[in-house]
Structures are given as structure tokens and as C-alpha cells.
Amino acid sequence: MKNFWLILAVVTLWTHDTWSQARQQGQVKGILTDKSTRQPLADASVALLYARDSSMAASAFTDKKGAFLLEDLPSGTYKLYITFLGYQPRLQTVEIIPGHVTANLDSIPLEKTGVTLGEVEITEIKPPIRxxxxxxxxxxxxxxxxxxxxxxxxxxxxxxxxxxxxxxxxxxxxxxxxxxxxxxxxxxxxxxxxxxxxxxxxxxxxxxxxxxxxxxxxxxxxxxxxxxxxxxxxKKDRKKGYFGRVSAGYGSDDRFATSASLNRFREGQQLSFLGSGNNVNNQGYTDLNALSFGGGSGMRRGGFRGGMSSIGGNGITRNWTGGVNYSEDFSKKLKVSGSYFFNDSRTENLRNSSRQNLLPDTTYYYNQHAQSLNTNTNHNMNMRVEYEIDSMHSLIVSPSFNYSTGKNVQDNRYESLGGKQQLVNSGTTRNISDNTAPSFFTDALFRKKFHKEGRTFSANLNIGYNNSDQENFNKSGNLFIQPNGEDYTDSIDQRNDITSRGFNMGVRLTYTEPVFKDRFLEFTYAWNRSYTASDKLTYDYNAAKEAYDRLNDSLSNSFENTFSTQQAGVSIRTQKKGYDYSAGLNIQFSDLDNNNISLDNRLRQHTVNFFPSASFNYAFSNSRRLRFFYRGGTQQPSVSQLQPVPDNSNPLYVQLGNPDLKPAFNNNFSLGYNAFDHAGMRGFFANVSASFTSNKIINANYFDSLGRQVSQPVNVSGAYNINSNLVNTFPLKREHTSINSATNLNYNRDVSYTNGIKGNTNNFSVTQHFSFNYVYQELFDFATTAGVNYNGARYSIQQNNNTNYFNYSFSFDMNVNLPLGFIIGVDLDYTLNTGLAEGYNQDVAMLNAFVSKSVFRNQQGLIKLQGFDLLNQNVSINRNVGENYIEDIQSRVLQRFCLISFSYFLNRFGNSDKGGIKTGRPGSAVPARAVRARGQAL
The missing domain is CATH 2.170.130.10 (TonB-dependent receptor, plug domain)
Incomplete structure (x- = not known):
């Protein structure tokens, strides 16, 4: 740990020192004027070129006063190149002397067009970054x-x-x-x-x-x-025609992959078709030429994950997809876009897990072997219509529709062990589930401006509906060992029919009023109502009739829930040239109405929350910005959390509902700092966020002497999460390299209840990544990344189970262009795991390689041979850390196979002016490589 903190301190100091050095450099400033009238020239293009090779150092546009400022420049000799429509370009030498921070050029006069500059015409200056x-x-x-x-x-x-x-x-x-x-x-x-x-x-x-x-x-x-x-x-010249590709590949173990796309982009119009099919764990998004696979391990706590995992998810997946996207600007007032996407997938998976359940006085061990088959079909449609009624009124409508069906079959074999590794229970379960779930949502935003600048009104209406029909079959056979050594068995054979419906509607009204030149008052009112209903009917199997016709009253229930909120707020917003801020106060009234139809009881809750709102944005310069915001909001419990009937699909983990749950309330803070030196292409980005939750909904767990667990959601306070990201990029432009570092720190505190005893879990994780990229002309390129992830969990109840574990990763990716259209490439991913359960500390080396050959005119065809997981070591290992458990999981993944494919690229574009240069004699003042030519720019 001492070495770890030393490394982290060195990284932080290096990051700060790197950026500090970048800021301690020179600048060039001046004012452009018309030589005859001496009036300032606004929006002129100013480019600063390195004198040694005329590559871009910095660029800018003049402001309303004709002034420009080029910052963060090392000492040396430069060429200043100025262009403005209707005026002669100007080229002059500028020198930044060490110790003299500013090169002040004062007034720079431009003459009207009449003479060319050294027989070189620069049609457009495009810096790498703006x-x-x-x-x-x-x-x-x-x-x-x-x-x-x-x-x-x-x-x-x-x-x-x-x-x-x-x-x-x-x-x-x-x-x-x-x-x-x-x-x-x-x-x-x-x-x-x-x-x-x-x-x-x-x-x-x-x-x-x-x-x-x-x-x-x-x-x-x-x-x-x-x-x-x-x-x-x-690019403008790519909006006059169409382009796309068709790819098909087949390989060992009957692996196949095929994809096709066709696009037509025009000014104001886009039309795209996509389609694909494969059984190589590709989600259906990727062209065969970009197909790649990873392996390794991950660490998970809540939503946090570090390390690597298998692309396409765990298991072996067959996937078919297809879709169309269309958008068009019918006029300046009417813009329409929409898409339809279809997905059909089938996934087979094997899963082994080892879990420690941490009780106040002992530890239970749970080992499971699971086999599953999932099939899912999904249709998704969405649309967006923007209509500018007139210069003062506009309307945006965004409807979407989703329809999904699925079937899941899962077989489990398990055993539970006590603190002395003695058998407590064992058994098998089989769960079969069929479901259908249509949903619809639409959002409409009406906006109005008044003649007084800053006075606006908007009304936002949203309506949503969802429905789910599910049929589940639950079968299990279980053996339990009692404390006296005797054993007994039981079995379950049931069918569950579950129907849930949901409808929500909300309105938000906003009115802004200018009170001073750059200050505004904003008044908001929001009303939202959501209704959910769930019917769960459980039937026991009747062997005599060979049918599920015996209603189980204790596991059946009809339930309704209505949650409505009203929120009103006022805030003042100030907008200056270099900064803006807002501060306000909001009040929210929440009403929860739970109606248990089966038990004929009703529960009503009313809560009131006051919370401020605040934001602040400050621009130190055009390249350095600071931002802060605070936001609060409620999170209502789900129907499954509220419905007071057990879910016994897993006989060792019975889940209960709790109709007394209150909505959780989240307080979210965020602070960010961005700095980018566009001359040296250095960047430094830092973000810190924090979330504090009152009445957080967690699962209280109770374990009995037979190793069975009963879980019920309850409200607790005292949970929070703090997360920070630090990204530093340091490209070396002349050498075509890029050095990047990324640091993530996360601290999470959760509250738990285990067998009635309250405890807390503190989890701290640090992830550090370094990457280095190198490109040599068009001959070859490579990228390498190294990372380490540390995760430490601390338990207040069982401190002897406190744990530390590390995950190390390294990757290397290289491509080499050879004569005659050949390309070879290789990528290697290596992962080292430590601190996991026995059998899960596996080192993984994933090696992929390819060789390709371009064919046909203009390289429109490509033949490619790819080999994946050539060392046959691909695995998927994850660790989950919860409030009272630690779990290691290994899942089935796709292993070594080869694929040979053919791709055809379709490009049909009309003739258009591509821009570029007109060159005169050699030795012109500005070399061709310093100007835009055939898509290449400064």
C-alpha cells in the first residue's frame, strides 16, 4: 500500500507539473485593421506556423475589435499567416524570446485583394483542434x-x-x-x-x-x-452520392459473420440501412474489419467496473440485426428524423460462482454451477419532429415505441457450506420464463419567446405506457442438513403468471424573466403522476391432472401503486461573458398510494422535501473552464419492491416486497475542470462527483440455520458515493505520438442489515491507466496500454473478512502496411488477477492477429484472414462486492477460432470542389503540407 500511494502521488505531481509547464509559455497578440480606413477586421483567420517546417502551432479568429490572442507557445521562431475575404494574405516572421512572455504585434494593416502571395493560394486553414x-x-x-x-x-x-x-x-x-x-x-x-x-x-x-x-x-x-x-x-463532397459495404466471413467451428450497410447523405438529408448476422459474440454493430475480442477480468461494485471483459458479453451469442435511419430538413422550419432497429439474439452460457455471505458471527459459503439459454427479440422505433412555428414559437415532439419478447431457461446446481466448510444444503433448480413487453413514450416541448429579450415560456409534456406479460415455471429439489445432523428434502413445482402495467404522465412549466441586463429569474412548476399495477398468480402442480391448477394464495397478489409529485422552484441566473451561475430553491411534495387489492389494505404516504439548486461555470480563458452544479431528486421504489409476496424462484434466496417503502432522495454534486492547449495539443481534465442518499432502498437479509436467505427492501440513511476522474493527454505532435493517463478514484459507503444487525461496508477503488500511441506516416502504427486496478473492501460487522485485491492489465495493438496492398496486424491483451477466491486467480493472454489483401481498383475489395484467441486462453472472471458478500464469477466465453472474410466497399460520390491549393514554383513561402489539400489539413 505504501508503494501504491507513492506511485499515485508521483502520477498526480507529474500531471500537475506537465500542465503547469504548458501554461508557463509565451503568447502572440495583435489587432487587424483595414489599411485605408483603419477600421478593425472581425472574424479574420490567423494561423501561427512553426518556421522550421510550416506545421501548425496555433490558430484563432479575430474578435469584434479585430484583436487576436495565441497562447501557450514555447519560445522560438514562427510565421504568422493572416487571411481575410477580400484582402491580401499577410505572412510575417514572429519570434518569442525566452523570458519575454508576450510578442505584441500592435496594429497589423491588411490591403485589399490585388496581388497574390508568392504564387500560393490557401483556400482554407483548418487547425487540428479548435x-x-x-x-x-x-x-x-x-x-x-x-x-x-x-x-x-x-x-x-x-x-x-x-x-x-x-x-x-x-x-x-x-x-x-x-x-x-x-x-x-x-x-x-x-x-x-x-x-x-x-x-x-x-x-x-x-x-x-x-x-x-x-x-x-x-x-x-x-x-x-x-x-x-x-x-x-x-465532408461536403461526401453528401453527393452514396457509400456502404458488404462483408461475409466463415471460419472454424462453423463460426460465421456477415454485415451490410448503405448510406446516402445529402445536404439536409440522411438515409442509412444496416444489417448483420453472426455467431461470434458480435452485438451486430461492427464491420468484420473492425471485429476484435478481448478477455480477462473485471471488478464490480454497484455500477463500477474495472479491468477487461469479453466483448459481446459472456456466453456464446448468435445475433441478427437490421435497421433504417432517416432524417431530413424539409424546410428551415421543419426537421424530421426517425429510425427503426431490430435485434434477435440467442445466448448460451455456463457460469460458475463462489460467494461468501458475511454474517455477524460466521461466514456461509455458496457455490453454484449454472447453465442458461436466452433468446430475445426486440423492435425499437423512435422519431423526432422539430417545427419552428415562427420566430417566436417552436415545437419539438419525440415519440418512441419498443416491443420485446424473450425466453430464458436456466438450470442451477448448488451447495451451501457453513463456517467450518460443512455441508448445509444442496440442490438443483430449473427456471423457465417467457415474457412480452410493449412500451410507448412521447415527449412534447412547446417554447415561446416574447419581444422582450430573455422573457420566455416553455411547456414540456411527457406520456408513457408499458405492459409486461410473463409466464414462469419454477422447479427445484433441495436437501437441507439441520443443526442436529438430520436431513430432509423438499421440492417446488409451480407456474407464475405475472402481468404488470404502467402509465405515467408529467408536465413541466418554465418561465424566465430578465431583471437586469445579464440576470434572469426562472420560475418552474412540475407535476408528475405514475401508476403501476401488478397481478401475480402462482399455481402449484397437480400431479393427478398433470396441470398447474392449484392457486397458491400465499404466493399470489394483486397490487396497485400510484406515485405523484409536485415541484415548484425559483432561481436567479446570471450570465456574463466569462462566467454564469444560478442559485435557487425548490420544494417538492410527494404522495405515495399503495393499494393491496388481495389483502384489502391501503397505505398512503406524504413527504415534503426542500432542496436548493446551484450551478457555476467559469472560463479562465478559451481553453480552460471550471464548472460546478448541485441537483436533488427523488427515486421511487419499483413494483417488485413494493409487492408483498415472496419470489421463491431461488429456494435459497427468497425475496419479499415491502409496501411501507418511502421514496429515496438523492443529493448530487459535481465539480469539473477542463484545460486544453490547442497549440501543443495537451489536455488536462478533472471531474469530481458525489452523491448522498437519504432513505436509500437496500435489501435487509436474514439467514437461517439451514443456509436459506430471506431478503426484503428497507429504507436506510448514511449511504454515499464519491468518484473522481483525472485525464491527462500529452501528444508529441512532431513524432506522431500521444501519451495519455487516466486515473479513477471511487469511495463508496453502503449500509446493510444482516440478521437484524446494522452494519456498513466501505469500498475504495483506484484505477490507473497509461497509454502510448505512435503513427509513422502511412507505414505502421501501434498503441499500447498498461493499467492497474486496486479494490479494498472494509466491513464493520466482520472485519476479519476485509479484503484487498489487484487486477493488472496490458495491451498492445500494431498494424503494418506492406507493398501490394497487404496489411498485417496483431493485438495482445494480458491480464493478471490477484486476491480472488481459489481457482479464480488466472492469468490471461489474449492474442489476435490478421493478414489482409486489398483487391480491385481503388482498393474496393478486401480479403482478410483473422485468428482470435490464438493462445486459447480467453476467460471471463468478475468479482462482485456487496454490503454483506463477496462473489467471484467465471463465465463461458468464445475461445480460439479463425475466420476468412471478403468485404466490398461501395463509394459513389458526385464531382465537387474538394478545395486544396494552387502551387507555383518550388520554395513558396508556405509549403503545401501547411495547407488543406484533399481532406488533409493543418
Missing amino acids: VKKDTLEFNAGSFKTRQNAVVEELLKKLPGVEVASDGTIKAQGETVKKILVDGKPFFGDDPKLATKNLPAEIVDKIQLIDKKSDQAQFTGINDGQTEKAINITI
């Missing part, structure tokens, strides 16, 4: 990718962006929840459908956005409700 108020923009042409690469590969090369093995994207330490294409949704809110299907070649820019709510975008007043999103802008 920093805007709430957007970090990357020029895709500055980040090389392989031929026929998808957007996901491009994202992996961007500083401050992480892409996990399952396709989850993190930007600046935050999870990306939405991907937009030219500002429009692409297949709803699933980011992977865009990143794993769209080719990188069509991308013009990647924009990392702190996306504001529709309400804030309309009023211009920041309401603090933001989410991390990515907007992909498409």
Missing part, C-alpha cells in the same frame, strides 16, 4: 486512419478520448451518451451504431460537446442540464 465555448473540435484530416477504417478507430486517436473494448466512449473523463451526425440523431441514442458503422474517410470534424438541454438552447440561459455528446460533421 476550442470553442462549450465545444472541442478536431479536424479529422489531421488524424490518420487506415484504409476503410470506421469512426471508432478515428476516435481512438483523439487526445482525451478513450474507447473501451465494448465500444463505450469516454471523452474528457465523461461517458459519451449520444452521437449526432451533422447535428441529427443517428439510430436514436446508441452511440455504437454510428461509431462502428460510419467510415472515418467521410468525416470532416469530430466535435466534443457539453450538450445543453433543448430548453437551454432555446432560451440561451444555461440550466445546468448538460450531457457529453459527440457531433460528427460530414
Whole structure:
């Protein structure tokens, strides 16, 4: 532990020192004017080039006063290149002398067009990165990718962006929840459908956005409700035609994979078709050329997970998918987008688990072997209609529909051991479940502006409906060893018919009123009502009639629940040029009405919550920002938690409902700091969040002498979670390298009840990752990542079960371009586990490799031979840590196989002006590589 804290301290100091050094550098500033009128020139393009090779050092646009400022520059000699429509470009040498922080150029006059500059015309200057108020923009042409690469590969090369093995994207330490294409949704809110299907070649820019709510975008007043999103802008010349691909592959053990996509993008219109099928654990998003597999282990506590896991989930999965996405701007006033997506999957899995149940005076051990078969079919449709009624009124309507069916068959074999490893019980269970679940939701937002600037009104209406019909068969045979040594057996053979219905409706009204030049009052009122009903009928098997016709009253129940809230609040919001803040007070009235129809009793609860709201955003400069917010809210219990009948599908773990549950209340805080030096492409991003929950709903557990566990949800206070992320990126642009580090610290405190004794569990985890990328022209590239995850659990009841465990990981990925269109590649993932249960501390080395050959004209065809898990070591090991248990799980995963595939890439684009340069004699003042040419930019 001492070494661990020393390493963490060194990492933190190095991160701080790196950024500090980046900030202690020079700057160039000046003012552009018209040479004749001496009037300032706004929105002129200013580029600072390194004198040694004319590569980009920094760029900016002049403000309303014609002023510009280029910051964070090391000492040295530069060339300042200025362009403005209708004026002659200007090129001059600038030198930043050590010890002299600022190079002040004062007034720079520009002459009207009439003479070219050294026979070089620069049509467009595109720096690799631009920093805007709430957007970090990357020029895709500055980040090389392989031929026929998808957007996901491009994202992996961007500083401050992480892409996990399952396709989850993190930007600046935050999870990306939405991907937009030219500002429009692409297949709803699933980011992977865009990143794993769209080719990188069509991308013009990647924009990392702190996306504001529709309400804030309309009023211009920041309401603090933001989410991390990515907007992909498409090159103009790729909006005049269509593109796509078709791939098919077959391999050993009858493994197959096929996929197809077709896209047509035009100005204001997008149309995409996707389809795929495979039995290689691919979720159906990925082209065969991006197909890869991982293995290793993970640590889980609540929603936290570190380490690696098998791509596509555990088990062996066969998957079919298909979908269509369409969006069009019919006019400036009407924009429509929608999508339909279909998925059909079948998963076979084997699962072994070893669990310690921590009781106040002893420990029970539970070992299980499970075999399952899951089949699921899902249809999802969503739509978004934006209608600008006039300049003062607008309407947004977003309906969605989902229909899913599924069947699950699971067989378990188990045993429980006492504190002295003696047998307490054993048995087998078989559960079969069929379910159907349609749901519908729509959201409508009406917004109105008044003639007085800042005075707005909006009304948000949402309506949702869901229904679930489920038929379960529950069979088990159990052996129990009593304390006196005698044993007895029992069995269960039942059918459960469960029907649940839900309907919710909500309205939110918002009114803003300007009180001063840059201050606004905001008044809100929100009403929400949700109704849920559940009927559970349990029938025992009648052997005489060979039918389930005996109603079990003790396990049957009809239940209704209504939860309604009214919330009113007032806040004052201030918006300045460099900062904005808000402070307000809210009151919420909650009413819970539980109606147990079967037992003819009713419970009503009324609660009142007061909570403030606050947000603060401050821009130290265009590249450094600080933000803070606080938000409170309620979380109502689910129907299954409220319904007072046992769920005995697992005879050793019987779950009860609790109709007396109160809604939980969460207080959430967040503090973030972002700093990005676009000249040196250095980035530093830090986020700290905390959540404190009162009346949190947890499971109180009781264990009897036969090893059976009864669980019932109860309300407790004293639970909280604190999480922090630290991301530092340090690209070395000239060497085409990128060095990144990511640190995550999490502290979680939970409250537990075990056999009536209250306790708490404190869990602390640290994850540290370093990555290094290198690209050499178009010949080869490689990336390597090393990480360590530490997890420590401390129990107040059984302190002798306090545990520490580590997980180490290393990965290496390399691709080499060879003559005649050949490419070879290899990736290695190595994971080392320590501190787990016996038999689970396995070291895993996952080795994948491929060789491909481009064929046909313009490399439109690709033949590829891939080998996965060549060392045949792939495993999936996870550790779950709960309030009163520690559990290690090993699941079945896909192991070694080979696949040979063929892909055909379709690209049909109309002729368009691609921009570029016109060059004169050699030795021109600005070399061609310093300007935009055929999609490559500064």
C-alpha cells in the first residue's frame, strides 16, 4: 500500500507539473485593421506556423475589435499567416524570446485583394483542434486512419478520448451518451451504431460537446442540464452520392459473420440501412474489419467496473440485426428524423460462482454451477419532429415505441457450506420464463419567446405506457442438513403468471424573466403522476391432472401503486461573458398510494422535501473552464419492491416486497475542470462527483440455520458515493505520438442489515491507466496500454473478512502496411488477477492477429484472414462486492477460432470542389503540407 500511494502521488505531481509547464509559455497578440480606413477586421483567420517546417502551432479568429490572442507557445521562431475575404494574405516572421512572455504585434494593416502571395493560394486553414465555448473540435484530416477504417478507430486517436473494448466512449473523463451526425440523431441514442458503422474517410470534424438541454438552447440561459455528446460533421463532397459495404466471413467451428450497410447523405438529408448476422459474440454493430475480442477480468461494485471483459458479453451469442435511419430538413422550419432497429439474439452460457455471505458471527459459503439459454427479440422505433412555428414559437415532439419478447431457461446446481466448510444444503433448480413487453413514450416541448429579450415560456409534456406479460415455471429439489445432523428434502413445482402495467404522465412549466441586463429569474412548476399495477398468480402442480391448477394464495397478489409529485422552484441566473451561475430553491411534495387489492389494505404516504439548486461555470480563458452544479431528486421504489409476496424462484434466496417503502432522495454534486492547449495539443481534465442518499432502498437479509436467505427492501440513511476522474493527454505532435493517463478514484459507503444487525461496508477503488500511441506516416502504427486496478473492501460487522485485491492489465495493438496492398496486424491483451477466491486467480493472454489483401481498383475489395484467441486462453472472471458478500464469477466465453472474410466497399460520390491549393514554383513561402489539400489539413 505504501508503494501504491507513492506511485499515485508521483502520477498526480507529474500531471500537475506537465500542465503547469504548458501554461508557463509565451503568447502572440495583435489587432487587424483595414489599411485605408483603419477600421478593425472581425472574424479574420490567423494561423501561427512553426518556421522550421510550416506545421501548425496555433490558430484563432479575430474578435469584434479585430484583436487576436495565441497562447501557450514555447519560445522560438514562427510565421504568422493572416487571411481575410477580400484582402491580401499577410505572412510575417514572429519570434518569442525566452523570458519575454508576450510578442505584441500592435496594429497589423491588411490591403485589399490585388496581388497574390508568392504564387500560393490557401483556400482554407483548418487547425487540428479548435476550442470553442462549450465545444472541442478536431479536424479529422489531421488524424490518420487506415484504409476503410470506421469512426471508432478515428476516435481512438483523439487526445482525451478513450474507447473501451465494448465500444463505450469516454471523452474528457465523461461517458459519451449520444452521437449526432451533422447535428441529427443517428439510430436514436446508441452511440455504437454510428461509431462502428460510419467510415472515418467521410468525416470532416469530430466535435466534443457539453450538450445543453433543448430548453437551454432555446432560451440561451444555461440550466445546468448538460450531457457529453459527440457531433460528427460530414465532408461536403461526401453528401453527393452514396457509400456502404458488404462483408461475409466463415471460419472454424462453423463460426460465421456477415454485415451490410448503405448510406446516402445529402445536404439536409440522411438515409442509412444496416444489417448483420453472426455467431461470434458480435452485438451486430461492427464491420468484420473492425471485429476484435478481448478477455480477462473485471471488478464490480454497484455500477463500477474495472479491468477487461469479453466483448459481446459472456456466453456464446448468435445475433441478427437490421435497421433504417432517416432524417431530413424539409424546410428551415421543419426537421424530421426517425429510425427503426431490430435485434434477435440467442445466448448460451455456463457460469460458475463462489460467494461468501458475511454474517455477524460466521461466514456461509455458496457455490453454484449454472447453465442458461436466452433468446430475445426486440423492435425499437423512435422519431423526432422539430417545427419552428415562427420566430417566436417552436415545437419539438419525440415519440418512441419498443416491443420485446424473450425466453430464458436456466438450470442451477448448488451447495451451501457453513463456517467450518460443512455441508448445509444442496440442490438443483430449473427456471423457465417467457415474457412480452410493449412500451410507448412521447415527449412534447412547446417554447415561446416574447419581444422582450430573455422573457420566455416553455411547456414540456411527457406520456408513457408499458405492459409486461410473463409466464414462469419454477422447479427445484433441495436437501437441507439441520443443526442436529438430520436431513430432509423438499421440492417446488409451480407456474407464475405475472402481468404488470404502467402509465405515467408529467408536465413541466418554465418561465424566465430578465431583471437586469445579464440576470434572469426562472420560475418552474412540475407535476408528475405514475401508476403501476401488478397481478401475480402462482399455481402449484397437480400431479393427478398433470396441470398447474392449484392457486397458491400465499404466493399470489394483486397490487396497485400510484406515485405523484409536485415541484415548484425559483432561481436567479446570471450570465456574463466569462462566467454564469444560478442559485435557487425548490420544494417538492410527494404522495405515495399503495393499494393491496388481495389483502384489502391501503397505505398512503406524504413527504415534503426542500432542496436548493446551484450551478457555476467559469472560463479562465478559451481553453480552460471550471464548472460546478448541485441537483436533488427523488427515486421511487419499483413494483417488485413494493409487492408483498415472496419470489421463491431461488429456494435459497427468497425475496419479499415491502409496501411501507418511502421514496429515496438523492443529493448530487459535481465539480469539473477542463484545460486544453490547442497549440501543443495537451489536455488536462478533472471531474469530481458525489452523491448522498437519504432513505436509500437496500435489501435487509436474514439467514437461517439451514443456509436459506430471506431478503426484503428497507429504507436506510448514511449511504454515499464519491468518484473522481483525472485525464491527462500529452501528444508529441512532431513524432506522431500521444501519451495519455487516466486515473479513477471511487469511495463508496453502503449500509446493510444482516440478521437484524446494522452494519456498513466501505469500498475504495483506484484505477490507473497509461497509454502510448505512435503513427509513422502511412507505414505502421501501434498503441499500447498498461493499467492497474486496486479494490479494498472494509466491513464493520466482520472485519476479519476485509479484503484487498489487484487486477493488472496490458495491451498492445500494431498494424503494418506492406507493398501490394497487404496489411498485417496483431493485438495482445494480458491480464493478471490477484486476491480472488481459489481457482479464480488466472492469468490471461489474449492474442489476435490478421493478414489482409486489398483487391480491385481503388482498393474496393478486401480479403482478410483473422485468428482470435490464438493462445486459447480467453476467460471471463468478475468479482462482485456487496454490503454483506463477496462473489467471484467465471463465465463461458468464445475461445480460439479463425475466420476468412471478403468485404466490398461501395463509394459513389458526385464531382465537387474538394478545395486544396494552387502551387507555383518550388520554395513558396508556405509549403503545401501547411495547407488543406484533399481532406488533409493543418
